[in-house]
Every structure is written in C-alpha cells, then in structure tokens.
Amino acid sequence: MVTAAPYGSWSSPITPEMLVAGAASLGDVQVAGGATWWSELRPDEGGRVQVVRRHGDGPAADVLPDGFSARTRVHEYGGGAWWVHGNTLFFANWADQRLYRVEVDEVGAMPRPITPEPGQQHGLRYADGRVTEDGRWVVCVRERHEARPAGQGGADAAAGEASGAGGEEARNEVVAVPAEGGGLVHVLASGRDFVAAPRISRDGRQLAWLAWDHPGMPWDSTELWVGHLVEEPTSLELLDSRRVAGRPGESLVQPEWGRHGQLFVVSDRSSWWNVHRVDDVDELAPVSPVDAEVGQPAWVFGQARYAVARDGTIVLTYSADAAAHLVVVPEDGEPVDHLLPFVSIGALRAVDGTVTYLAHAAAQEPLVARSSLVAPADVTVLRPPRDLGLAPGLVARAQPMTFPTTGGAEAHAYYYAPCNPGFAAPDGERPPLLVLSHGGPTASASAAFNLAVQFWTSRGFAVVDVDYRGSTGYGRPYRDALREAWGIADVDDCCAAATSLVERGLVDPARLAIRGGSAGGFTTLAALSLRDVFRAGASHYGVTDLGALARDTHKFESRYLDGLVGRWPEAESVYAERSPINHTDGLDCPLIVLQGLEDEVVPPSQAEMLVAALEAKGIPHAYLAFPGEQHGFRQAASILRALTAELWFYGRVFGFRPAGEIEPIAIRFEERLG
Numbered sequence: 001m002v003t004a005a006p007y008g009s010w011s012s013p014i015t016p017e018m019l020v021a022g023a024a025s026l027g028d029v030q031v032a033g034g035a036t037w038w039s040e041l042r043p044d045e046g047g048r049v050q051v052v053r054r055h056g057d058g059p060a061a062d063v064l065p066d067g068f069s070a071r072t073r074v075h076e077y078g079g080g081a082w083w084v085h086g087n088t089l090f091f092a093n094w095a096d097q098r099l100y101r102v103e104v105d106e107v108g109a110m111p112r113p114i115t116p117e118p119g120q121q122h123g124l125r126y127a128d129g130r131v132t133e134d135g136r137w138v139v140c141v142r143e144r145h146e147a148r149p150a151g152q153g154g155a156d157a158a159a160g161e162a163s164g165a166g167g168e169e170a171r172n173e174v175v176a177v178p179a180e181g182g183g184l185v186h187v188l189a190s191g192r193d194f195v196a197a198p199r200i201s202r203d204g205r206q207l208a209w210l211a212w213d214h215p216g217m218p219w220d221s222t223e224l225w226v227g228h229l230v231e232e233p234t235s236l237e238l239l240d241s242r243r244v245a246g247r248p249g250e251s252l253v254q255p256e257w258g259r260h261g262q263l264f265v266v267s268d269r270s271s272w273w274n275v276h277r278v279d280d281v282d283e284l285a286p287v288s289p290v291d292a293e294v295g296q297p298a299w300v301f302g303q304a305r306y307a308v309a310r311d312g313t314i315v316l317t318y319s320a321d322a323a324a325h326l327v328v329v330p331e332d333g334e335p336v337d338h339l340l341p342f343v344s345i346g347a348l349r350a351v352d353g354t355v356t357y358l359a360h361a362a363a364q365e366p367l368v369a370r371s372s373l374v375a376p377a378d379v380t381v382l383r384p385p386r387d388l389g390l391a392p393g394l395v396a397r398a399q400p401m402t403f404p405t406t407g408g409a410e411a412h413a414y415y416y417a418p419c420n421p422g423f424a425a426p427d428g429e430r431p432p433l434l435v436l437s438h439g440g441p442t443a444s445a446s447a448a449f450n451l452a453v454q455f456w457t458s459r460g461f462a463v464v465d466v467d468y469r470g471s472t473g474y475g476r477p478y479r480d481a482l483r484e485a486w487g488i489a490d491v492d493d494c495c496a497a498a499t500s501l502v503e504r505g506l507v508d509p510a511r512l513a514i515r516g517g518s519a520g521g522f523t524t525l526a527a528l529s530l531r532d533v534f535r536a537g538a539s540h541y542g543v544t545d546l547g548a549l550a551r552d553t554h555k556f557e558s559r560y561l562d563g564l565v566g567r568w569p570e571a572e573s574v575y576a577e578r579s580p581i582n583h584t585d586g587l588d589c590p591l592i593v594l595q596g597l598e599d600e601v602v603p604p605s606q607a608e609m610l611v612a613a614l615e616a617k618g619i620p621h622a623y624l625a626f627p628g629e630q631h632g633f634r635q636a637a638s639i640l641r642a643l644t645a646e647l648w649f650y651g652r653v654f655g656f657r658p659a660g661e662i663e664p665i666a667i668r669f670e671e672r673l674g
Helices: 154-159 451-457 476-480 489-503 519-530 546-551 560-564 572-578 580-586 604-617 636-654
Strands: 025-032 035-042 048-055 060-062 082-085 088-092 099-103 124-131 137-144 171-178 185-189 194-200 206-212 223-231 236-245 252-257 263-267 274-280 283-286 306-308 314-320 323-329 336-340 344-351 354-360 367-372 379-383 399-404 410-416 433-437 462-467 512-517 536-540 591-596 621-626
Touching: 025 082, 025 344, 025 354, 025 367, 035 367, 035 379, 048 379, 082 124, 088 124, 124 194, 137 194, 171 194, 185 194, 185 206, 185 223, 185 236, 194 252, 206 252, 223 252, 223 263, 236 263, 236 274, 252 306, 263 306, 306 344, 314 344, 323 344, 323 354, 399 489, 410 451, 410 489, 433 489, 433 519, 451 462, 462 489, 489 512, 489 519, 512 519, 512 636, 519 536, 519 580, 536 636, 546 560, 546 572, 546 604, 580 604, 591 604, 591 636, 604 621, 621 636
Parallel strands: 433 462, 433 512, 512 536, 536 591, 591 621
Antiparallel strands: 025 035, 035 048, 048 060, 082 088, 088 099, 124 137, 137 171, 171 185, 194 206, 206 223, 223 236, 252 263, 263 274, 274 283, 306 314, 314 323, 323 336, 344 354, 354 367, 367 379, 399 410, 410 462
C-alpha cells in the first residue's frame, strides 16, 4: 500500500539510530601472520577505533582491550595509526598518542608502550609505520609538539632543537623506534615541514619517504627521497639521503618497493595520479597508465590504491563511471583490466596470488573482501556489511550528472532522487533539495552507498552531492581550477547544480537547502551570504572567517589557503572579501550551526562569530555545540542529535512535520519563519 504524504514527512525504516548502533566505519586493511586485519571506527563506543583480526576462515575477533583506541593525531586528520608485523600489532593510542605493541597470540597479553612518555599531553605523536624484517625497529612518522622529548637520541639529540613549544610549529620527522621499547628514538630524516610514507625496501637496506614544505600541500608538490639504512647493535642510521623524484607542481603519493629493489610511486605528471616506476632521478616510467585517478589526496596517512606482490605483480585500482576497476600487471606480462561489482576499492594488499581490500558498493555498506589475481570478479567476503533489512526499492542510487557552470566550464555531481516505495507525494509537488558540499575542499563526493544520504532520500528529500571544481577524481587541471578561487568557483558550482535540477523539473525551487562540514561549511556559508539561490542551510563546523582560520589552525593546513585564496597576509583584503562573516548583510535565510567544542581544525570561535552575527541581524537560527567532539562528530549521541536536529530544522523552515518522535530544538527568532 502506498501512502500519499508531502515530501519530507515520509516515515522511514532508516532511523537515526541505524547510523550509529552497530555501525562501524572501516579503515585500513592489512594481511599478516596468516590473518586479515582491519580497523573499525565505532560511534556507539564513543568513536573508538578498534582493530579486528580474522585468522583464516575463523571468526573475527577484536584485538584491543577496553581503554585503547588505534587513532593518531598526526596532521590532526590521522590515518596510518596501526600496522602489523607477524602476529604483533603496533598502534598509536588515542588517549596519550604513545606508540604501543601487543602480541596478539599471547593469552592475556596487554598493550605496552614502546615510546617515551611525552612532557606534555599529546606532545609526541606517531603514524604510518613499518617494521624492519628482523622485527627490531619500527620506522614511522613522528610529530612533536614539545621542546624536546624524553629519551631522545641520535642526530636530534645532538641538534637539541626546540619545536612545538613557545608558539613554534610542531616538527615532523621520520624516526626509528626500538620495537621492544626502552631504547633511544633515533631521527632518520628531518628538516622538512612534512614527511610521510616511510617504506623499507625488501632487503632492508633502503628507505624511501615523501617530503614537502609550506605552502604546498601533498596534492600540490611533493618529493620522493631515498637513503641507505645501516643497522647497528643499538641504533638504526640513515645515510646518503637523496631526492629521486618530485618536480615543482608534481604530486607524488604512496611509494612502494618491488622485489628487485625497484621503487614505485604514484605521480600526477600526466594530469592523472598513476603508478610509475622510478628509473633514475626524475625519470619515471608509467605502469599501465589510465585516464583516471589511481592515487588520492593525502589527507590521511596509509592510503593504498596499488600493491606490489612478492612475485613482482602490480595490482592497482581506479574508478570510472561509478564502477571499480582492478588492473593486474604481471612483472613480465600485459596488464589485464577487471571490472569489480563495486563503486570503488582501496587499502589494497597483495599476498600469495590474492588481493585483499576495502570495498564500497552502491547499495550496501563497506566490506572487506578478497579476490584471486586470476579471477578478481570472484569475490570472497571476509567482513560483511551490516544486514540493514532494507526493502527492495528503498535505496536511492547515485546518478552521475555533469552540468554547465560559470566561465563556460562544466562541473560534476551525484544526484539521488527521493526513494521510498511506501510513499508518494501529492500530485504536482516537487521535493525539497539538499545540496551537499563536501569538505576538503580537495576531496570528492562518492557514488558509494551512504546511509546518511539514504536517511534523507527515504524521507522524501532529493540530494545532490557536488564535485565542484577543485575536487579530486577528474584530473589535475580540474583540481587546480580552485586555485585562488575558493569561495567563488565552488559556490558557483553548488548553485549551478541546484538550478540545473530546478530547470529539469526535479526539485522545488522554493525549498533548496545547502549543507556542508569544514571546508564544505565554508562553501555553504558563502553560498548563503553571496548568492540568492538557497532558502536554508546547515553549517557543520564550517569556516566563517578565512583570516581567522589562517591565523589560528593546525600546522598541516596553516598555509593551505595560500593556494586556495592567496598568500597570507599579503592577500588579507581578499580573505576579508571572501569571508562569509563579512557578508552577513546578504545572509537572510534560516541557518543551523553545529560545532564540536574540541575542534582544532576549525575552532569553535568560528561558529561563535557566526552565531553572534545571526543574532544581531535577527535571522532565525539554531546553534548546537557538542562537548568532547573534534573535527567531525564520532560519538553516537552527537551524531544522533545533529541529524535529528537538522531534520527538525528543515521541517520548520519548509513547512512539513517530520515523521517520528524528534526532540525539538530551540530556534532563535522562530516566529519569523514564513
């Protein structure tokens, strides 16, 4: 039976609780010790990151005991917080950011720290590690926020340089940590603003790593360095370091070693992030080139979009037309491109003629799977998605769309139509539209199943997830199209996506809303302040004052705006002109603001400035602040409240009553709504 009801008021089996109860965001995947390992971020455990191991065909088992969470604060975005050597797990623990190890096969074994206790909270942070073949040393990235760590040895002790204290920037370096703990931590590579991806050659004699400096970001210009590792009885040293690749304007990601001392890396010198073999200094040979992105922007550590097997076979992945491809490149053979039944895959690990990976599908949550390299389309699921019990026809699938935008350019998006077989809207009614502006802004939308999107479409909302200019996935020129144009091109593209759908008769022009978090929150606020397209908005920890952000943010992004807006502080007038906080005279539609109170990427002061301006102007608004949340909400209670509050808010603004029991929110100047 189909019930007639206005868009937005449909009841849905996709409850807010489904987004958190038993939910887990899957992270990295590794294969070691005859087992498959993966990580799960669990909202109903307070945002804890658990490492899970499945040995052979046995059941999956949690590895970390209560009180431990494998999550690092390096670059604030983290990633690469754990790695495995045999049956030993090494991980950065969220509570103190120290590096720990635990022998998983030892009954009752508890994690024990192997790095010194810092002199200040979270003063020493670790990420993106590997273990030498003999198991004696962990080589990883360290970020230090204190003058000098206890137990420091090697070149760093001789230099005695202070960093991260007295207002100075944190220092990032590649270090060697005794795997058993208790010894001196030795600095292998330092002196650059950022380092990433230290990778040990298979014979243990060489180390490769990436480095870059302000004001570049890792998707702008990076360099690949190599040095000789020399293992002494009580130390690990790095000699003869040299740059082997990386030209200005070239982004390198994910270096990997082959079996004959060959070095591979992903470069975008062809305009696409593709795998290359390093033949000589700055001489790179493409490996099975494709007009698609194999690499991804290095917002987090540890991403793996290709792998080199023990026999020299290279396995790489890319997505095209919302479908995942797996390319198998034998060492002495022709590449074979296989189509997999997924939207995208990542975290590739090639072992014993198989590839294990994290898979994103169009109609179900992510899963961990394995394929043979002979027949990759035959998939074995190792960690299945949740059975959500959704009826056929309830899932809205992404529809890729390309549309014209300003300057004669084109932009891209994924459109989701309202989808609920139990309901139909009254004749002639068109649905409200939510325009999603992704974060980054050097990130991307995805066609993969997203339960949060389905929450909206199953209630009668249309959704469009915009890959505005500057997004990843369309080659370097498209990514660079946002240079010095943030707050202009992205805003134009989000507005153009909405108006394109209006022109196609798919959505209600009087009920257009835009929402976004972080950089997407900035685009949201700029669109509401500087354009007259949307009738409501939601800012999740969004940037309101570009100048304040340039003055008060963490190291990784402290010079990010140089490329997006202009060099700071020389271009201060441009920052002021682009900042939504300076255009509240143009902001005249209702807005809900959501902010974590421990956010160090976009500090709460940004939200507070915005709310004060809304209050002064008398614009209907709601402000929800969440104690204990950082940049992005991870706790179940926060996620639930944010989602239901936003739904309630749209109902009040657009004149419908959401189905179900929702705790109302306080809306300032609510009497001025319609």
